[in-house]
Amino acid sequence: MNTASHQWPFVIAAYGLVITVTLMALFGSWYQMRRAEKRLMKLNQAKQDLPRKA
């Protein structure tokens, strides 16, 4: 029953799952960070552009 041809699909499924989820999590956290830092930079810029009180 447990011949190599029966076992390879399980191996490929496990590797595929780990590689896909890890890359997605890595990219997701990088994108979330980049978006938050850009938003903060824009706010800082907007604050600098505000007319100062006399």
Place this chain on the structure above:
Amino acid sequence: MIRLANPHFFLSLSRKLTPWLGLAGILFSLAGIIGGLFVTPPDYLQGETVRILYIHVPTAWLAMGGWSSIALASLVQFIWRHPLAGIAAKAMALPGAIFTGLCLMTGSIWGRPTWGTWWEWDGRLTSVLVLFFLYLGYIALSRSVSNYSTTSRIPAIYALLGAVNLPIIHYSVLWWRTLHQGQSISLTHSSIDPSLLWPLPLTLIGFSCLFALMTIFRMRYLLAHAQYEARLRRMAAL
């Protein structure tokens, strides 16, 4: 240590570390995965499924290591009340939960052809499932505590209490009759043949670097988010 806890120093250090951690993470993981898939021989008993070990063990190591680090950061936050420790703990929760989920799923995929079942309610599997739920609880709790607050001690207490599960996971194979095999690798000894063992340290280092990178990204996100919220509040008050 005190210097590292300064957010400005942390940000400059993390920007320098990011490319190196990314490069090391990808190279070590790739070398371990290629070695584990194509170079090592099949095991005489488990056959080809032994290859799942090279990704299952690092995910299990990061699942437990992740919670240990959350508990340690929570302890630092609890004693010294340093907000960066709280942010570090929160940042590690999501990667920790992801790797715990991957550990459970790869174990299940390995179990089907080896044990003949996807799941068994035994000590090791159940205690890791409990760890997964602890992670989900921590994420929910830290989000519910007002707006990414870095001063709340409730998630820190939860993390310290949850650390009780770590020795239960570790000793579960000794305390209860279990399908899961006992400890095969220690610091001084390994019962796995070196011809099968060598890709494992590579994937362990590679996945640990990727975990650290994810944590740094999430810490920077949480810091930027907290600063954004604080500035908005200050601007609204003017």
